[in-house]
Amino acid sequence: MPLSRRQLLALMSSGTFVVSTRGLAAPFAPAPAAALPLRFPQGVASADPRPDAVMLWTRAVPPAGESRAEVQLQVATAADFANPLLVSTLAASADNDYTLRAYVDGLQPDTRYYYRFLGADATVSRVGRTRTAPEPGQPRRVRVAFASCQNYEQGYYGAWARMLADDEAAAPDQQIDFVLHLGDFIYERSWHKRLDGSPNPRVLPPFPDGKHGEDNRHAVSLADYRHLYRTYLSDPWLQAARARWPFVSTWDDHEFSDDNFQSYSSYHHQPKLEAQRKLAANRAWFEYVPSVLDQLDGQPAHDLRPTEFTGDEQTDNQRARDSLRIYRRLRWGRHLDLLLTDARSYRSPPCLESGMAEKLGLPMNTVPLIAIADGGSGYDGGQPPARLPYGDGATPNPAMARPPGTCLGAEQRDWLLASARDSSATWKLWGNSIPLLPLRVDLSSVPFTDYEDSVFSIDAWQGYPGEATRIVNALQQAGVTGLVSLSGDHHMHGAGLIHADGHDPAAAPVIADFSCAGISSSSLYDNVHAIAGEDHPDFAALVEASHDGRTFPNWNMTLLQGVLAAYSFHRTGSPRLARWLGPNAANPGLAFVDSTAHGYGIAEFSAEQLRVSLVCVAEVDRTFEVAPPARYTARFTLPLWRAGEPPRLQGPDFLGEPPFPFSPTSG
Helix, strand or coil: CCCCHHHHHHHHHCCEEEEECCCCCCCCCCCCCCCCCCECCCCEEEEEEECCEEEEEEECECCCCCCEEEEEEEEECCCCCCCCCEEEEEEEEHHHCCEEEEEEECCCCCCEEEEEEECCCCCECCCEEEECCCCCCCCCCEEEEEECCCCCCCCCCHHHHHHHHHHHHCCHHHCCCEEEECCCCCCCEEECCCCCCCCCCCCCCCCCCCEECCCEEECCCHHHHHHHHHHHCCCHHHHHHHHHCCEEECCCCCCCCCCCECCEECCCCCCEECHHHHHHHHHHHHHHCCCCCCCCCCCCCECCCCCCCCCCHHHHHHHHHCCCECCEEEEECCCEEEEECCCCCCCCCCCCCCCHHHHCCCCCEEHHHHHHHHHHHHHHHHCCCCECCCCCCCCECCCCCCCCCCCCCHHHHHHHHHHHHHCCCCEEEEEECCCCCCCEECHHHCCCCCCCCEECCCCCHHHCHHHHHHHHHHHHHCCCCCEEEEECCCCCEEEEEEECCCCCCCCCEEEEEEECCCCCCCCHHHHHHHHHHHHCHHHHHHCCEEECCEEECHHHHHHHCCHHHHHHHHHHCCHHHHHHHCCCCCCCCEEEEECCCCEEEEEEECCCEEEEEEEEECCCCCCCCCCCCEEEEEEEEEECCCCCCCCCCEEEEEEECCCCCCCHHHC
16 A cells, blocks of 8 residues: 555554565564664554555563664564564654554465564564465455453453464364454453452552542543553463464443443443543554554544544544544455444444433333334434333433434444445454344233333443344345354353344344353353342342252343243243243344353354354353363354345354253253
């Protein structure tokens, strides 16, 4: 990609360098005489492989007091670097926390490369390896690992260790090509203790600045966010994963602020604009999570751009939000087009304020209430109710004059649909940080009540049902096939088909969604169990059941088989009776949930089918020297379907002991 001098200077000032192997067979060159000895405490990484290029990364720290240091980059096709393909001198600066990114082009497609960084006095980084993408027409299978939610304090990174061990033992043609990281790489909030009151397995060192509260502390400054990335990347297993495979990354909320939208935090009852904090979070992500952005011609993605704030709320929100744009498209051979979205920076505020269900006398936010609130002024063909049909019927509809909700924003949504429609790849992979899976609680099945089906969280796509339906219907109408969402965020393993009408089991499925559990973050089951125990004891039966001295995660059955099944199992312990009462009609297409899981997913794309394995690792709250075993692997097959046909998901089949309610010991 030709760069103007101005563009080149801008890249260099941001810590990004462009180097090329075109026409070169670079001879070995020692580090410059003026170079300093360096440390590489956060390891190395590569990102966003293209057929002829890849982004390489490190953090090169000079002796104390030095604000700048020269760094030598070496790239080779052999791990011994006997005949390096490229030797280039770069620079690390305190302005970028000594991080640097090298966009290396002129490479050969579908080729493995090795790289390392050097300073003076024989100081050298660990060796990284990466792989370029195949040419768009190359019909090679693609094996993708997908992961999310790696809270440093809440657990150890046994999932990364398990992934590494299995990949090292695999045959070359069965090894992972790249890792898709779906967000929550860091957690901006540090809780003083675990949900059950016990101490965290690991302790995050104090923030340089930070804000401290009764229950937690959180990042507020650029120094704080850099501190988080440095701490997380001190973990040897995460370092080893980034050194072994190229990563393709998006973010979710914790890279900035829990449950955020645009540049607003949501810690309190009212959202708060934190433009400077959002800019700091964006900058730290850009420094520590390498990605190819400016180098993508004709795409919306762009590198970090400096900005100044004016004091005007709307302007400052937009400037902070738009300082970095990360939604983008990457091609991997004939079979895979990767469409990576940003579900935080352009979404509208939550459709319902916290506590609305309780105010209206509801056990949870109901599906109809969410539809009214999300639909805004467009609800019911532009005829929204003036008052909400709950409680005494006197509560004004707060969304009556509000535009319909959006999770992606119109521009990104249109880009996603256009990219899916014009793709010639066999499979279109939507890198989607939040689940599309229907995760409703079928309270309408409870007899002698006027309960309605409800959802336990409106932070994911369940809180933006209008746009989710619009996207799925547009894909169906355009005849798009082979579109699959890989998602994270909810700290659970899940799989299912997404129907054109999420409320109608008879409606045809259109796409599939596979959601991976967290690497180490507290599981969905633990989160829901804590809420039920503290605030909603009547709800506890849907979450946990105990029989014959064993405790069962009944929340899995609630989502899969429904409320009546879960209550039945809680009272009788009979899974056969519970299954007879199911399945949960509010969740058409939902095939698998394990809310207790930690782990990751592996997706293998070929000309005929997609095979997905959801790997659940053993406990994350203890240290280890050898990779902890997998408790089970849930395997799914999705044959490629043609236009006019619905996708048909096969599975789960299990290696190891299946989770409840699939396990033989539970009936």
